[in-house]
Amino acid sequence: xxxxxxxxxxxxxxxxxxxxxxxxxxxxxxxxxxxxxxxxxxxxxxxxxxxxxxxxxxxxxxxxxxxxxxxxxxxxxxxxxxxxxxxxxxxxxxxxxxxxxxxxxxxxxxxxxxxxxxxxxxxx
Numbered sequence: 001x002x003x004x005x006x007x008x009x010x011x012x013x014x015x016x017x018x019x020x021x022x023x024x025x026x027x028x029x030x031x032x033x034x035x036x037x038x039x040x041x042x043x044x045x046x047x048x049x050x051x052x053x054x055x056x057x058x059x060x061x062x063x064x065x066x067x068x069x070x071x072x073x074x075x076x077x078x079x080x081x082x083x084x085x086x087x088x089x090x091x092x093x094x095x096x097x098x099x100x101x102x103x104x105x106x107x108x109x110x111x112x113x114x115x116x117x118x119x120x121x122x123x124x
Contacts, residue, residue: 002027002113004096009118012086016122020081022096022115030054030074033102035111036081038092038120047106048094049081059104064090086122093117 008020022034035050049060049070058070067086072079079096097111 002032002098004098004113004115006094006096006115006118009094009120011121011123013124014086014088014122016086017082017084018086018120020083020094020096020118020120022079022081024077024079024098028074029072029077029079029098032098032113033100033110034070034072034079035097035099035102035106035108036070036079037095037097037106037108038090039095039117040089040092043092045095045108047108050102050106051079052102053100057102059102059106061106083120086120088122090120091122092120094120 003026005023036048039045051058051070069082095117096115098113099111
């Protein structure tokens with residue numbers, strides 16, 4: 001059973017940066033695509049980004065394109081989400097998830113395993 005644990009969230013000012021980490025255990029990360037999702041209070045969960053199992057294919061939501069970068073280090077069983085030029089509207093709980101495909105539509109039903117989330121707050 002694959003398990004995922006997110007870390008790296010926190011409070012940051014607009015324009016700042018954070019790097020989220022997603023450490024996996026219980027299975028080989030190379031076999032899985034990783035997605036990052038977020039959910040703000042009162043809003044539905046939305047897909048942020050995903051990366052294919054081998055790391056070749058990456059997709060981003062339009063709202064984060066050019067500001068966020070997804071990566072994964074299969075040797076360390078860890079995936080990352082580098083978030084730059086953060087905006088107040090990026091405030092949310094961020095979740096990583098593991099599945100078998102990374103699709104442009106970034107839909108959560110493609111992912112079978114989920115972490116518990118890490119809070120990101122962007123505020124001055």
